[in-house]
Amino acid sequence: MHFVTLKKAFPYTLPVLTGYLFLGFSYGVLMNKTGFSLFWTSLISLTVFAGAMQFAAIALLVSTFNPLSTFLVSLLINIRHLFYGMSILDKYAKSGKKRSFLIFGLTDETFSINAAIILEDGVNKKLFYFYVTLLNYLYWNIASILGHQLSFLIPDTIKGFEFVLTALFFVLFLNQWEIKAHRLYLVIGFVCTLIAFLLVGRAQFLLLAMVLILIAMGIETRWRSSR
Amino acid sequence: MSMIQLFITILMMVIATQLTRWLPFLIFPEQKAQPKLLNFLSERLPFASLGLLVMYALKDIQLTKAPYGASELIALSFITLIHTKFHNTLLSIGLGSLLYLFLFNFVF
Numbered sequence: 001m002h003f004v005t006l007k008k009a010f011p012y013t014l015p016v017l018t019g020y021l022f023l024g025f026s027y028g029v030l031m032n033k034t035g036f037s038l039f040w041t042s043l044i045s046l047t048v049f050a051g052a053m054q055f056a057a058i059a060l061l062v063s064t065f066n067p068l069s070t071f072l073v074s075l076l077i078n079i080r081h082l083f084y085g086m087s088i089l090d091k092y093a094k095s096g097k098k099r100s101f102l103i104f105g106l107t108d109e110t111f112s113i114n115a116a117i118i119l120e121d122g123v124n125k126k127l128f129y130f131y132v133t134l135l136n137y138l139y140w141n142i143a144s145i146l147g148h149q150l151s152f153l154i155p156d157t158i159k160g161f162e163f164v165l166t167a168l169f170f171v172l173f174l175n176q177w178e179i180k181a182h183r184l185y186l187v188i189g190f191v192c193t194l195i196a197f198l199l200v201g202r203a204q205f206l207l208l209a210m211v212l213i214l215i216a217m218g219i220e221t222r223w224r225s226s227r
Numbered sequence: 228m229s230m231i232q233l234f235i236t237i238l239m240m241v242i243a244t245q246l247t248r249w250l251p252f253l254i255f256p257e258q259k260a261q262p263k264l265l266n267f268l269s270e271r272l273p274f275a276s277l278g279l280l281v282m283y284a285l286k287d288i289q290l291t292k293a294p295y296g297a298s299e300l301i302a303l304s305f306i307t308l309i310h311t312k313f314h315n316t317l318l319s320i321g322l323g324s325l326l327y328l329f330l331f332n333f334v335f
Contacts, residue, residue, distance in 0.1 A: 015320045040233065047241045057240055065232040067239045074243030080279065081244075085251030087273040089265060093257050106248045108280060115273040160331040163302065166284040167320040167327070170303055173277050174310050174319075182274045189278020202286055206279075213275045221267065 005124050009131035012117065013139070015168040016109045020051075020139040021146075022161035027054050028147020034058055038148050045144040049105060049137065053077050054144075080206050083213075084111040091115070095126040102126075105133040107140075109165065116172045188216045294335035302327035 024045070031041040040061075048054055056077055060070050084106050091114065092102050114129045176182045196209035228236065255265065288296040306323035313319070 011317065014317055018324070040237075044237055044240075047237065048244055050244045053240060053244055057237075060240070061228065061233065061236060065228050065236065067235050070236050071239040071243050074240045075247065078244045078247040080276075080283070081247035082250055083272055083276045083279070085248060086255075086268050087276050089251060089255055090269050092252070099252075103248050103252055104245065108283075112277065112280060116277070160298070160328055161324075163299075163327045163331070164320065164324045166281075166299070167302070167306060167323045169277065169280045169284050170306060171310055171316050171319045171323075173281050174307060175316065176274050176277060185271045185274035186278045188271075189275030189280075190282050191278070192275075193279045193282035197282065197286060205286075206283065209279055209282075213279065217267075217271050217275065 001124055001127065005127040006131050008123060009128050009135065012113050013132055013135045015164055015171075016113070016136050017139050019109065019162065019165040019168060020136065021143045022164070023051055024140045024143025025147035025150075026162075027051075027058075028144040028149070029151040030055070030058055030147075031144075032148045032151040034062060036061070038145065041144055041148045042141065045141045049140065050078055050107060051140075076204055076207065079210065080108075081106060083210060084108075084115070087111070088115050091125070092129065095129070098126055098130045102129055102133055105137050107136065109168065110136050112169055112172050116175060184220065185217070188220070189213055192216055297335055298327055298330040301330055 027045070028041055031044075036058075044054055044057060048057065053074060056073065060073065085103070088106070088111065092099060095102055110133050113132050117128075119125050119128060173186060176186055192212035193205070193209040196205040196212055199205070200208055285299065288299050290296050302323050305326050306319050309322060310316075310319040
């Protein structure tokens, strides 16, 4: 059962493997160039395990010691995870011992795969979610070690590999677009985030985006039930 | 920062990150499921979150400077095209990314 499920999960994680290799590698390179040893580089990848956060972490680690502001900045950068948890509650329910790890490793990429997939009967679903999470965790950690150790190799000339993750999110978006009942919510999510971005800018638009999404969904439900 | 301060700083990041991941599961424990709210959320939020993620991934595009996000725009249009034709997730991501890398590094 384990091997069959692992074999089934692996292809779904390939885009993440590619994306994480470049992102995790870049993180490792940056940590090295900032002067941190492999110990700190890996410790953060193993425990924090959040892409955008870890890039912000470098700046936080070289500034003056301020635990409270670190805590608040980290909350704000990761606030979108709240939505992932709420979206995937029923899928992750009754997953026993694996539950803690599933929640611990709920990154953008793991969420996007596990939330979007519809598994046929006969597949051990919780095990599938577990392997997607585990594989992604391994990719990220291996990539950050490689980045730290091989930072002298980095080709400064070719850039933009992180687009693989944009492509992953976009294709999953297109897959859901084919289901007519989901379209409205895809649009709500995108448009509300765009509006928030235009209103408050790149740094902290996610919190506003989430509030707008919840409001839009509330209005939509009310409108639907009043008809 | 000293070693201890580094450890504390990292610990703050871990606690904050894990808090955002655990909170929904702590608010809605399995045994006390609130079916109505949960249904409401699970029918809508996964898809709204995907919309959010797509926009989030596009946040660093430079629309005010040349080439005005042309690489992203062309690559995403191309992905839409081949994905509607072949419905192959990995193919769409792979070819779309290759096109993007080519455009981003060698064309614009």
